[in-house]
Amino acid sequence: MLNGRPATPFTAIERDRWKELGGDGAALGYDELAGLSGLGEPVALAEMSEVYVPLARLLVLRVEARRRFSAAQSEFLGEPPDRVPFLIALAGSVAVGKSTAARLVLALMRGMRPDWRVELVTTDGFLLPNATLVERGILQRKGFPESYDRRALLRFVAALKSGVDEVSAPVYSHLTYDIVPEESQRVVRPDVVVLEGVNVLQRGAGRVYVSDFVDFALYLDADETDVRRWYLERFLKLRNGAFQRPESYFHRYASLSDQEAIATADAIWNRTNHPNLVQNIGPSRPRADLILEKGPDHFVRRLHLRRA
Numbered sequence: 356m357l358n359g360r361p362a363t364p365f366t367a368i369e370r371d372r373w374k375e376l377g378g379d380g381a382a383l384g385y386d387e388l389a390g391l392s393g394l395g396e397p398v399a400l401a402e403m404s405e406v407y408v409p410l411a412r413l414l415v416l417r418v419e420a421r422r423r424f425s426a427a428q429s430e431f432l433g434e435p436p437d438r439v440p441f442l443i444a445l446a447g448s449v450a451v452g453k454s455t456a457a458r459l460v461l462a463l464m465r466g467m468r469p470d471w472r473v474e475l476v477t478t479d480g481f482l483l484p485n486a487t488l489v490e491r492g493i494l495q496r497k498g499f500p501e502s503y504d505r506r507a508l509l510r511f512v513a514a515l516k517s518g519v520d521e522v523s524a525p526v527y528s529h530l531t532y533d534i535v536p537e538e539s540q541r542v543v544r545p546d547v548v549v550l551e552g553v554n555v556l557q558r559g560a561g562r563v564y565v566s567d568f569v570d571f572a573l574y575l576d577a578d579e580t581d582v583r584r585w586y587l588e589r590f591l592k593l594r595n596g597a598f599q600r601p602e603s604y605f606h607r608y609a610s611l612s613d614q615e616a617i618a619t620a621d622a623i624w625n626r627t628n629h630p631n632l633v634q635n636i637g638p639s640r641p642r643a644d645l646i647l648e649k650g651p652d653h654f655v656r657r658l659h660l661r662r663a
Contacts, residue, residue: 365659373658374405382408391458397457399654403463406647406655407456410573411463413645414443417571417621418471418547439518440545442568444555446639447575448632449498452653456575457551464547471546478552479527481508484534489499498631500559508565514552516568520544522640530597532604553631556639566642574643579632581651583624590620 382404383391391398402491418441429436443460447453454477463473481503488502489492496502507525514522523539542548556566556574577585594616598609608619640646646659 364661365572366662368660369547369659370405370656370658373409375644376412377404378412383466387462391455391462398459402654403459406658407459407463408644410647411467414460414464414547414571415467417441418468418566423569435519438544440515441547441570442516443547443549444566444569444572445549445551445575445642446553446556446572446636448577448582448636449553449628450589451575451577452585453551453553453575456573456647457549460573461549468546472544473547473549474542474545475549475551476511476524476540476542477506477527478503478508478550478554479529480525480534480540481511482504482527482534482649485532489538495627496631498553498627500554500557500635503554505559505561508554509561509563510570512565513563515545515548527550530600530603553636557635558639566639571645572643574640574646576640576646576648577649578651580631581653582648583621583629585653586624587617587620588630590623590663591616 382400383557383577386398388398388403388577421441425439426436444461445453445457457475457477461473464471464473482488482497483491483502483504485494491501493499493502511522511524521541521543523541526535526538526540527533528535550565550569554565555573558564558566591613594608594611597603598605600606603609608616611619644661647655648657648659650656
């Protein structure tokens with residue numbers, strides 16, 4: 356106990372206090388902000404300026420502090436300064452808004468430090484191809500740790516943090532629900548890499564984990580009831596949108612009624628996404644340096660920052 360309260364490595368910061376920490380950080384215009392919003396992931400101007408501008412400012416401070424330490428260590432060793440990118444991990448459940456949050460962080464950091472090369476990589480690209488998942492009988496466990504090529508992801512991150520000039524990551528298509536053959540994302544001499552995915556803070560059976568290479572970890576959190584509702588709402592929007600395209604993996608759901616679509620989405624949630632959240636994603640929450648707690652309206656209401 357600490358002053359009569361349970362001891363915790365985090366300090367809780369209410370949104371009203373957090374928004375005052377944005378300083379003169381560069382914000383985004385309405386059109387640019389609208390282009391970053393994901394399906395079912397609303398981003399209001401207030402959310403951007405009150406939550407993500409202070410967050411980007413904090414991240415810039417952390418990157419600069421890491422650079423100062425690196426330079427001091429190189430001087431101590433009598434070696435030339437290294438060029439190792441700062442790695443930011445962003446984790447959280449399916450449908451909690453990770454993709455939008457990652458794009459906001461990317462855009463704001465680029466705006467604050469236009470001379471930096473800031474890149475976004477998603478771990479979806481490291482999912483095993485559907486053919487492999489089918490062969491192993493785990494297609495319905497897509498998103499669980501065993502559905503990823505964890506060695507390839509670890510090699511990618513280790514190469515980044517070793518200062519390799521150029522690395523590449525596989526590309527995933529949410530339309531076809533599979534890896535895009537012979538396509539890759541090149542990441543060349545980055546200053547900062549944002550690595551987004553449900554699995555970036557998870558631990559497994561090995562001795563080395565992706566989280567061992569992370570410089571700053573973010574976790575997007577919300578009540579399970581709200582996340583489930585957001586997932587169902589997103590499924591309905593996809594049914595009326597991307598699922599209508601014949602090449603979509605989920606085209607068979609395009610003609611479902613509202614009632615049928617909700618029942619289907621709920622079954623997928625209960626079979627796959629909820630167990631993965633409870634067993635793998637949620638337990639990684641305490642490893643974050645900053646937890647962004649969302650309310651039922653999909654907007655951040657409170658933050659929990661790890662004490663320095």
